[in-house]
Amino acid sequence: MSTVLEARGLVRRYPGDGSPIRAVDGVDLAVEAGEAVSVMGPSGCGKSTLLHLLGGLERPDAGELSLGGVRVDRFSETRWAVFRRRGVGFVFQAFHLVDELTAVENVELPALLVGVSRRAARSRAMELLERLGVAGRAGHLPHHLSGGEQQRVAVARALVNEPMVILADEPTGNLDSRATGDILRLFGELGQAGQALLTMTHDARVASTADRLLTMRDGAIVAQTRLGAGTSVAGLLASLADLGGER
Amino acid sequence: MRWLGLAVRLAAGNLRRRPGQALLLLLTLTIATGVLGVAMSLYGSADEPWNRAWRATKGFHVNFTVYHPPDEPGDRALVAALRRRASQLTGASGVVAVGGPWSHLYGSIQIGGGTEDLTAEVRDPGPYQVDQPLVTSGRWLGQGGGVVLESGLAATLRVGAGDTVTVQGRPFPVRGVAQTVSRGRFPLSRPAQVWVTPETARQLRGLGMTEEGFELQLHLADPARAADFVAAHRSLEAVPSSSSVVPYMETWQQRRSESHSDIDIVAGTLFAAGDLIGILTVATASVLIAGRMAAQIRQVGTLKAVGVTPRQVMLVLLVEHLAIAAGATAVGLGIGRLLAAPIAATSVTILGRPQPPPLTVTRVVIVAAVAVAVVLLGTVRPALRGIRQSTLRSLASGPPPPRRPGRLGGLAARAGIPLPGVLGLRSAWRRPGRLLTNATGLALGVAMIVVALALRDSLDLLDLRPPEPGHAASDAAVAILYDQIRAIILGTAGLLLVLATVNAWIVATFAARDAARNQAVLRAVGATPRQTVIALIVSQLAACMIAVAVGIPLGLGLWGLMEAGDLPEVRVSATSLVVLAAAVPVAFAVIVSVPARLLARQPVAPLLAYE
């Protein structure tokens, strides 16, 4: 399996009162093609900053980063922007759709940026919206869509250029439980379809869908485990344990 | 009424916390109120010195002057009749003292390299019950020859007692210099005047000076009723229409109001300038106010907890802005009083030290009205939008959402315009409210540039007056006045250009700020910084095109309103307008590119953080 994303010794500092704060403090991380990885940690542990670094939205103060085998940590803004079109798909907690564009215009945008023809971009965008169950809302502006619909449009946008990896930052943070369930299902399907996925979350439900779980604290990765299959169903019933004490 | 007090306290708190934009608004308003304040203070700042001189010289309450052209002595009978009428007047009821009648002789005096018309008033040495000129140098008429010069004439000739002047080609010693209010000050008031004794008059007649009329001055028991007296004796001014004799009766108030025409002209010009600047300020203020409101409405969450409704939020913001308007009024009036005296002192007509008149309610109200009007006009649109929205949550979500997309969005794409251009055009088209606000602001700026061009063209008018023979010196003095006015006009035109640029800068900066989040999203999905800059410039150029199309006719219309009726029309040349129409979008694109580029240089991540 090829390594889609590799980070070594990433560091990001911010000036604080007194000594600078290390938001990301020497992180090593790798994601294989088709792998779903979750990073869990309390708020303020640096998950969002790490995600920004991995996607080029912020520059590391030290360390190396490669995407698809290409060293990207020294890229200029412009080079990053061009690379990001096919390299990375973002899904944000706040959805971040361009509020002046309709759903389908939002989704086709990365394709148009890459140079795909208008027609091809539009049809690919509609295809994705169809797949994600929001094709009926294609011509609507974001503020006419519910949170769950907006996030699905955002996922479609992230997928349109078939990126190497999707970076998701608290994708369910702004959603009610029903919409969360939809996104969970969606991410599960993506994982099974072979899309590399890196999700920052503090929601246990989202984290538990991953193949590999990383725990982050104070800017560093402190634990890494494969989740694998769960215990037997009998054990499941036992964990419910409401059977009058009888096992 | 309880929440009014709360509103005031909240407004005060807001102003203290984010003073930057408030200060900018205050500054913009103060430019308009300052100019108006100076104009207001100039009007009438010559009155007090005139009053002082009037009291000191026992100035007239009613003046009766008869003038006949010196080259036409044919109306001698009529003039004699008028003299009789004048002596009848001296016995009219209400008259308590009389000065004159004094004869006037017409001749010439040498000034600089040329000659100037001269009136010699013939008087016995006095003293007089009415119009006792105040001697400022030397002595009054008396034994021995010599002439007493009117103070303005002396100042123009730069002579004093003991010097010599050349009248009718002959040198005469200057006995003294004196001030009077019976006549305006030379050189703005023509002709020049000297006083002479009857003996000197005989000399002057021998040298060729001729009769041109006489003057009678009266004191009334009730000076305030001078107008009634004149009205009652209007018949004295009746002469056959074919005659060239001019009898003229005037009150002291009339004379005073005509005695300082140069200050009046300067004040009038400043007043018009202040109005223009006020209009432009509406544009700038509305952008500043809208931006300030949007920023504050987003923080409305805490207010909501106290149970405040959207209407009350609007009230708080209105209170804040009215407070700023009040501040601008006070500062403007203050500036007016400070600057009025030095400006008035440059006048050639003033009798003594100028003194700004006391602040009347009218003056304060006029200046305040302009400031409040600007603020209210700037507040209308955002306030209407705020009151129409029913929930605070929708208020808090930022700029108004784009309207439903039409098919025009697709048209642009189909036309083959590159992607950043398409994005920019969509951005402009789908937020019509903001497009209109920006276009209005810019249109006013363009209108002001058109007016500035017209003002500059109008300066040529001031050069067109042909020099008149016999008026060399006074023409020179008038030229100085015209230079002053020219300076004011040029200064106003320049100020308008500067303000239009500042206005464009503010519009551009707010546009960049509004677009910040969308720009960040674009960059996150792979648009290069250059592409986002182009998109922003294109979206702003849409507003700019509308502004040029509306602003040029608007500016021409405003200039048409402002033109004085008797001045020849000033047409801004079509070439200038075409150049303007081409140059403004280019200049605006350059202006927008600065905040756009700064924005593109900012890191993306903070803009995308979850709020």
Next chain:
Amino acid sequence: MRDMILSLLAKEPAHGYELRQRLMQALGPAGAALNPGQVYVTLSRLERAGLVEAREVAQPSQPDKKVYELTASGLERVLHWLNDLTWSKVAPLEFHLKLVAAAATRLADPVALVDSQRLELLRELRQVQELALQEPPEADGALLLEGASLRLQADIRWLEVCQQRFVEREVR
């Protein structure tokens, strides 16, 4: 278990096989884990306690089957059970004791304990979610799985709090 069987008989009598089906329907996938033998053991205990009585029913082409039916006291017990407000297993007492013991005796590292338990719960949560994906949303079973999911989330969150507390203690 007893109250569960009794409640399933409250609607109408049933024989063992039917009973197991009703159980499967009520529990969904969790029901699959149930030992079939347990149902019969419980039924006989209930019979002995007088809450249920059995009848033989003759069948044409099959051996006789035993049909179970609620007695009057059985019905009374069901009513009592339905209106009882006791909520079991509110506090994870056992694990809490484990942590305290580990911290006091140093026989195990509390932070490591929490970490492994948390991973285990995450695995279970994953399984519950996978099962839930396969159930139609209106089925009773899906409701039960949602309850399981929420409880697991709550427990995981509590474990994170425990971790935070013990990490802070270590720092001091």
